[in-house]
Amino acid sequence: MTMVKPIRSDARRPLLEVRGLSKSFGAVPVLKGVELDVYEREVVSIIGPSGSGKSTLLRCLNRLELPSAGHVRLEGREAGTRSSELVRLRRRIGMVFQNFNLFPHMTVLGNVIEGPVTALKMPRAEAERLGLSLLEKVGLRERAASRPAQLSGGQQQRVAIARALAMRPTLMLFDEPTSALDPELTGEVLAVIQQLAEEGMTMLIVSHEMAFVRRVSDRIVMMDHGEIVETGPPDEIFARPTTERTRRFLASFER
Ligand SMILES: Nc1ncnc2c1ncn2[C@@H]1O[C@H](COP(=O)(O)OP(=O)(O)O)[C@@H](O)[C@H]1O
Ligand SMILES: [Mg+2]
Numbered sequence: 629m630t631m632v633k634p635i636r637s638d639a640r641r642p643l644l645e646v647r648g649l650s651k652s653f654g655a656v657p658v659l660k661g662v663e664l665d666v667y668e669r670e671v672v673s674i675i676g677p678s679g680s681g682k683s684t685l686l687r688c689l690n691r692l693e694l695p696s697a698g699h700v701r702l703e704g705r706e707a708g709t710r711s712s713e714l715v716r717l718r719r720r721i722g723m724v725f726q727n728f729n730l731f732p733h734m735t736v737l738g739n740v741i742e743g744p745v746t747a748l749k750m751p752r753a754e755a756e757r758l759g760l761s762l763l764e765k766v767g768l769r770e771r772a773a774s775r776p777a778q779l780s781g782g783q784q785q786r787v788a789i790a791r792a793l794a795m796r797p798t799l800m801l802f803d804e805p806t807s808a809l810d811p812e813l814t815g816e817v818l819a820v821i822q823q824l825a826e827e828g829m830t831m832l833i834v835s836h837e838m839a840f841v842r843r844v845s846d847r848i849v850m851m852d853h854g855e856i857v858e859t860g861p862p863d864e865i866f867a868r869p870t871t872e873r874t875r876r877f878l879a880s881f882e883r
Contacts, residue, residue, distance in 0.1 A: 649698035660854040669828040673841040676851035722792030728784040730776040737772040762790040782813030802833040
């Protein structure tokens with residue numbers, strides 16, 4: 629008689645599966661066979677030196693870059709090259725960049741509802757209700773009628789987060805979301821991201837804010853020269869890094 633194996637929670641299929649992902653620009657390899665799983669409700673942070681391929685990895689996940697080799701599966705479905713698959717993928721993955729990238733000629737609310745109205749064909753009234761509730765969530769409901777240029781960088785980035793959330797993504801990618809901000813404005817953006825983590829949003833975060841990364845992440849991925857050098861729970865990576873490259877990288881943040 630065969631035993632029925634109990635279903636363990638870690639036996640779930642990952643939300644995001646990255647297999648053998650490689651990317652070269654011309655003859656220069658920038659990603660070399662990256663393997664990564666991200667489970668639902670997991671917060672994974674990618675750290676590593678400048679030029680190690682962190683942004684390229686995120687951009688390959690939502691096909692802003694076309695990988696040279698390898699596979700990306702989201703919710704069990706292969707991210708192929710057909711345009712219908714691309715559209716689906718981009719809707720399911722929200723991305724927040726370093727430089728906000730808001731539409732300057734639109735109001736704050738207009739920026740947030742643009743995706744739902746044009747891509748999802750959501751009725752405007754419904755989109756506005758959604759948009760206002762998301763602006764409330766990021767603490768900017770009263771700025772709905774402002775233009776991006778009237779806001780601080782921290783406020784603009786919070787609008788960018790609300791705009792990404794408006795598409796109801798299954799996965800959120802953050803690429804150095806506070807790197808363009810003055811130090812006094814980073815906290816308000818990190819607080820919003822932390823709140824999302826507490827609510828169970830699945831997130832992949834590239835950040836150099838080491839205290840934040842340690843606090844908010846379930847798992848850390850250390851990259852160098854296009855490879856994952858080391859991965860583990862934050863307390864292990866920060867307290868007991870197993871590779872010299874990670875040790876050296878983390879030491880560069882100590883003063
Ligand atoms: N579009 C591109 N064309 C050529 N080289 C690129 C391009 N984008 C990134 N690179 C190179 O790929 C490497 C990794 O870049 P990137 O992914 O931005 O690293 P990180 O985000 O870790 O700083 C760098 O050497 C960078 O110069
Ligand atoms: Mg980068």
